[in-house]
Amino acid sequence: MIEARLLTKVFRDKKRGEIRGADGVSFKVEPGRIYGLLGANGAGKTTTLRMLATLLKPTSGTAVVAGYDVVREPDKVRANVGFLAASTALYDRLTAREMISYFGRLNGLDEASLRARVRLLADELEMHDFLDRRCEKLSTGMKQKTSIARTLVHDPQVMIFDEPTVGLDVMTARSIVRFVRECRGRGKTVIYSTHVMSEAEKLCDVVGIIHEGALRAEGTIEELKARTGETDLEECFVKIACPGEAT
Amino acid sequence: MSWRAIRTIYAKELRDSLRDRRTLVSTIVIPTFLMPVLMLVVVKATSAIVSRAREEIPRVMVIDGADSPGIRAELEKTGKFRLERASSDWKSLISNKRVRAAVEIPAGFEKALEAGSAPAITLYDYQGELKSGLAAEQLRNFFTGLRARATARLLADRGLPASIAKPFEVTQTNVAPPEKVGGNLMGGFVPYFLILLCFTGAMYPAMDLTAGEKERGTMETLLCSPATRTDIVMGKFLMVLTGSLAAVAFSLISLSFSLLVIGSTIGTATAGMGPAGEMTPTIDLLGILGVVAMVLPVAVLFSAVVFTVCLFAKSPKEAQSYVTPLVFIIIFPCGIGLLPGIELNYHLAMVPVANVSLVCKEMLSGVWHWGYIGVIFGSTAVYAAAALALAVAMFKREGVIFRT
Numbered sequence: 001m002i003e004a005r006l007l008t009k010v011f012r013d014k015k016r017g018e019i020r021g022a023d024g025v026s027f028k029v030e031p032g033r034i035y036g037l038l039g040a041n042g043a044g045k046t047t048t049l050r051m052l053a054t055l056l057k058p059t060s061g062t063a064v065v066a067g068y069d070v071v072r073e074p075d076k077v078r079a080n081v082g083f084l085a086a087s088t089a090l091y092d093r094l095t096a097r098e099m100i101s102y103f104g105r106l107n108g109l110d111e112a113s114l115r116a117r118v119r120l121l122a123d124e125l126e127m128h129d130f131l132d133r134r135c136e137k138l139s140t141g142m143k144q145k146t147s148i149a150r151t152l153v154h155d156p157q158v159m160i161f162d163e164p165t166v167g168l169d170v171m172t173a174r175s176i177v178r179f180v181r182e183c184r185g186r187g188k189t190v191i192y193s194t195h196v197m198s199e200a201e202k203l204c205d206v207v208g209i210i211h212e213g214a215l216r217a218e219g220t221i222e223e224l225k226a227r228t229g230e231t232d233l234e235e236c237f238v239k240i241a242c243p244g245e246a247t
Numbered sequence: 248m249s250w251r252a253i254r255t256i257y258a259k260e261l262r263d264s265l266r267d268r269r270t271l272v273s274t275i276v277i278p279t280f281l282m283p284v285l286m287l288v289v290v291k292a293t294s295a296i297v298s299r300a301r302e303e304i305p306r307v308m309v310i311d312g313a314d315s316p317g318i319r320a321e322l323e324k325t326g327k328f329r330l331e332r333a334s335s336d337w338k339s340l341i342s343n344k345r346v347r348a349a350v351e352i353p354a355g356f357e358k359a360l361e362a363g364s365a366p367a368i369t370l371y372d373y374q375g376e377l378k379s380g381l382a383a384e385q386l387r388n389f390f391t392g393l394r395a396r397a398t399a400r401l402l403a404d405r406g407l408p409a410s411i412a413k414p415f416e417v418t419q420t421n422v423a424p425p426e427k428v429g430g431n432l433m434g435g436f437v438p439y440f441l442i443l444l445c446f447t448g449a450m451y452p453a454m455d456l457t458a459g460e461k462e463r464g465t466m467e468t469l470l471c472s473p474a475t476r477t478d479i480v481m482g483k484f485l486m487v488l489t490g491s492l493a494a495v496a497f498s499l500i501s502l503s504f505s506l507l508v509i510g511s512t513i514g515t516a517t518a519g520m521g522p523a524g525e526m527t528p529t530i531d532l533l534g535i536l537g538v539v540a541m542v543l544p545v546a547v548l549f550s551a552v553v554f555t556v557c558l559f560a561k562s563p564k565e566a567q568s569y570v571t572p573l574v575f576i577i578i579f580p581c582g583i584g585l586l587p588g589i590e591l592n593y594h595l596a597m598v599p600v601a602n603v604s605l606v607c608k609e610m611l612s613g614v615w616h617w618g619y620i621g622v623i624f625g626s627t628a629v630y631a632a633a634a635l636a637l638a639v640a641m642f643k644r645e646g647v648i649f650r651t
Contacts, residue, residue: 055470056645079473088471089464093266094259105255106472150468 001189002029002052002158006061009047009213021047023213024061029191029206031157034184036204037193038237044213045193046085049162052191053083066157066189079107082151085162092136096127096146099135100153107154114153121149141172148179159183161192165199177203197233211241248481252474256482264452264486273451274490278444278498283505296377304329305347305382308337310371312352321393327385341373347382348372350390363401423613435584437535438607440502441495441542442581442600443574446549448494449487450570453553456483458560466648480554480642484635487550495542499535537610541603541620544627548599551634558641561650584608596622599630 009021022044029035039045050056052063054074063070066080090099097118104114122128125145130138135146151159161180165173180203183190194200200207201221208218217224217240221233230236264270307328309319322328331346340346351369359365368390372383399409460466469479553570560566580601583589591605602623609616641647 053471055467056649075473075475078471081471083471085467087464088468090468091259091263091465092463093263098259098262102255102259103472106252106474108251108473151471 001031001067002027002035002063002065002191004028004048004052004061004063007048007051007058007063008060009051009056010059020213022051022058025210025213025215026061027208027215027218029189031189032184032187033205034180034190034192034203036200036207037191037210038195038197038200038207039193039210040195040241043210043241045195045210046162047213048210049083049085049160049191049193052077053081053160054078055083079154080157082154082156082159083162084147084151084160084164086164086166087162088147090135090138090143090146090150093134095132095134096138096142096149097122097131099146100149103150104153109154117153117155118149121152125149140168141175144168144172144176148176156188158189159191161190163193163195165194165196173199197237201233209237209240216240248475248477252478253481253485256469256474256479257485260452260456260483260486261489264455264490267455270451270455270490274448274493275497278448278494279501283498283501286502286505300378300381303378305378305385306331306345307382307386308333308340308346308349310337310349310351311354312356314355315352315357317357318352318393322389325389327389328382337371341371341379344373344376344378347379348386350386360397363397365397434534434608434611435582435586435604437502437611438538438542438584438604439582441498441538441607442545442604443578444494444498445491445542445546446553446574446577449491449546449550449553452490453487453550453557454560454563454566454570456486457554457557458566459563461560461648461650462562470648476643477639480639484550484554484638487554488546491546491550492543495539495546499539503535531611531613534611534613537615537620538607541607541610541624541627544624544631545600545603547631548627548634551631551638555634555638555641558638558647559650580604591616591619593619593622597626599627603627 004025004027007022007025011019011021013019025044025048027035037045037048047056051058051070052065054070054077057074058071065077068076068080070077090096091102094102100118100121101114104117109117118131122131125148127142127145127149130142133142135143138146159180161176164176164180168176177199180190180192184205192200192203204221206218206220207224209216209224217227219227221236224240225231225233225236228236228239230239304326305328307322308331309322310333312318319330323330331340334340337346337349341349349371351371353366353368356365356368370383370386370390373379398412402409402411457466460469470476474482553573556569556573557566560569577600580598581604583601584604584607589595589605591602591609595605596602596619602619606616606619606623610620
């Protein structure tokens with residue numbers, strides 16, 4: 001489970017002064033559900049997700065992830081989270097197997113469990129053909145599978161996806177979407193940030209619309225459409241995020 | 248702090264670095280081959296140039312001295328000079344290297360010499376020019392010999408023994424063993440190279456493991472793992488330290504080999520130049536071990552400093568622009584051992600890098616000041632620990648790690 005409680009992150013910039021990357025963001029995600037965080041670039045999605053994954057420390061507020069507080073127990077939070085983002089790359093000079101094993105070891109798996117886990121993930125993701133190939137030699141699709149295996153190696157309860165399909169071709173993006181659904185099917189708690197409305201419609205049980213660091217609205221897609229009187233999610237999003245710009 | 252996590256990170260970084268051609272070049276290839284090859288080339292070339300210059304019979308001009316034909320004839324008879332016709336533009340001829348040196352013989356020199364009151368002979372050379380210097384040296388030797396013979400003759404004429412002009416001999420005997428001679432000759436160079444290589448060995452791994460990872464996006468991947476920031480710094484720092492120590496180790500091995508060759512080159516080049524020249528200088532093994540021990544905390548200090556500086560950069564290119572000026576900053580304290588007349592004291596013993604350079608020079612020449620050694624090792628270890636603590640603190644700063 002994920003429960004964000006008034007998560008706030010303030011960045012201090014010499015030129016721009018104080019910037020509120022996230023401003024009192026609160027929401028709850030139950031196991032077996034996908035929560036979509038919708039927002040434009042710079043809206044605060046990545047900041048919020050980085051706080052949930054304990055990469056950033058909240059300026060105020062907190063969150064409980066998989067039963068652990070992100071401020072007080074960040075190491076335990078990370079041990080129970082799989083974080084996949086467009087910005088989480090692979091080590092080019094390691095093979096796919098070495099990459100997965102490295103993160104397995106960092107997550108405390110012993111060698112026997114690690115071998116079994118790598119075999120299982122390679123079976124599930126059909127990675128055997130390129131498991132011992134260096135990441136620099138892999139295609140985008142193969143890299144994405146390796147990244148997925150890296151996030152799953154310790155079988156985390158919570159999965160955090162930060163715009164994972166950015167820059168990917170249609171086929172690779174579809175495989176990511178399929179994988180996110182599978183995570184939900186396995187009872188994992190999933191949070192998925194995107195600005196691609198079609199992805200949100202396909203995947204998310206609940207969405208939160210974030211703009212300028214603040215969560216402006218939350219609910220199922222149908223609830224949000226009903227609330228705004230729109231039938232198209234994009235129009236609905238624009239109406240909530242930037243009311244002045246709605247057509 | 249988890250040793251398991253640190254070990255895991257270090258093992259991965261080591262494997263990753265061993266597959267990186269640029270790291271291998273900076274930590275193994277350059278220290279092993281480039282420095283010794285450069286040293287060998289310089290020493291061999293210098294030795295060859297000096298030998299060739301010594302073999303050349305210099306063109307020398309005699310200015311004036313028309314009334315002293317005997318001196319001119321004696322000069323020619325030695326076979327060591329090619330006498331050129333006197334010319335009024337002898338200065339420009341020396342400058343243009345058409346004549347190596349000139350000797351001015353004052354009027355009435357031979358007559359005055361007979362009488363035992365000859366005026367001064369003046370030699371002209373082009374200071375700093377090797378062949379000109381050698382020609383002037385040979386002229387000086389000739390006239391010194393001439394003076395000795397004249398003195399002996401004058402004394403004999405007066406019925407006095409030749410020993411009256413030279414009542415006692417002065418001899419000089421070296422008591423330093425070859426390794427101490429080697430230490431004195433090369434004691435400044437060895438720590439200079441080792442400390443510098445210790446720095447350059449840390450440079451590339453530090454850039455790759457910090458700014459390089461940021462640029463490639465793998466830093467964020469690693470930060471997602473349960474490893475703490477301290478574990479990550481320690482694992483990466485150990486790899487940077489490995490790079491630094493590997494550069495030192497490889498340079499020491501190749502330096503030892505080079506010194507054997509250079510030593511024999513010096514020995515050959517100085518053969519026949521007296522007792523000191525017949526000895527081949529070597530380096531004291533105990534001194535080398537002392538240098539290695541003193542360089543260890545310096546390697547920790549450099550690794551931590553370079554690691555911290557590189558952390559601020561967003562890309563290896565930016566990191567390089569931060570680190571390159573540091574090389575110039577450390578060159579001076581590093582080369583202080585090469586300067587003559589600077590002796591170690593307790594104030595200098597607290598100056599990082601310079602202290603190690605000076606104490607290493609002393610150790611290589613067989614001087615072991617345990618008080619200084621203790622202060623230097625201790626102070627460098629404290630600086631290194633402070634730099635490492637700073638690296639951990641910087642790594643925990645979000646503004647540094649997520650700088651965009």
